[in-house]
Amino acid sequence: MLLTAPGGPQDAAPGTPGSVRPGGRTARTREAVRAATLAELADKGFAGLTVEGVAARSGVHKTTLYRRWGTPAALAADALDVASAEPWPVPDTGSLRADLRAVARQVVAGFTDPGSGPVARSLTAAALHDPDAGRALHAYLAARHAQAAVIVNRAADRGDVPAGTDGTDVVRCAVAPLYYRLFVTGEAVDEALADRYADAAATAAAAGVFAPEAD
């Protein structure tokens, strides 16, 4: 849920009309910088992310990086901005519980996968203490929450949860304990916990806890 692999086709989009070649070059530069940023984060964490390191890995001159991004935090924020726009297949199993389990398991997988995990953890950690990266993470998660709320809206259409249930907040509750363990209490997560927290959110939603009359 947090990040797809760097270098996906979504970054091959051309530039603005009338500047196709420069736009294409800009898009290619941005993607090269993004891929290098993610690779540097995977290797060295946010504390080890430097403009020079991204320049060396991407082949983009560091004066270009300083002019367009300026700081390591801006590089991390841009990687998150790109991720916000990436398509994400929202689960649709016909069951709120199973859909939320799929979302929560994606969070566990995103942070524990040997490939994507270190990058996702580094980007999130960066966002937790840098305001620019933080704003990018907030926008990214707001986009993901809004997409995932469709799961709850479909459950309301089926009559599985009360009309007016706050879908975004149901999604927050399904994933929040995973983030709490990973980033606040420093505890491990696994699929069994993902299922438990998804079940807790689904059970509470079915009982009307997230519907207006419950407040």
Next chain:
Amino acid sequence: MLLTAPGGPQDAAPGTPGSVRPGGRTARTREAVRAATLAELADKGFAGLTVEGVAARSGVHKTTLYRRWGTPAALAADALDVASAEPWPVPDTGSLRADLRAVARQVVAGFTDPGSGPVARSLTAAALHDPDAGRALHAYLAARHAQAAVIVNRAADRGDVPAGTDGTDVVRCAVAPLYYRLFVTGEAVDEALADRYADAAATAAAAGVFAPEAD
């Protein structure tokens, strides 16, 4: 729930037997340093916390601070260590839902109170990106979770939740969405949200989501 006011009587304990005066002086120094650390965090945040600043505010010589604490993170970690040992009145209303609401409201109050909020936010933010402060926060929260789990154990004794319910995890679920909003998504919290998340955890616990047979 996160922090009580600095300078409580718990720090007036004498030193080890046989060294009463040096122990008392050490305890007084530690408390002066802790109070100065919390005050500096309130004024300047973790990014602005320096050994020199704590020395100036506490009146303790900076060579003493460097020798005993060394870094701003160690100063923050020590403030959290002291907080871990502080007594905390666990709510006991006779209702799981009301007890969890009280705990969740304490979290909201701790982070939003004009006096304690900036310190609590700064200490938590410090722990999110510094390993030493992180370990201190993990120990602090583990102690608080274990204390609060009594709430769920009492509910099990009353038959309100199944026997074997994971009380610590119920508490995590009641407070995690608040931390998620405050530190990950950058969203506001209030008492209505505290009540909602407490109700969600209590409803799921009553339904057996946190009992062994549910996994």
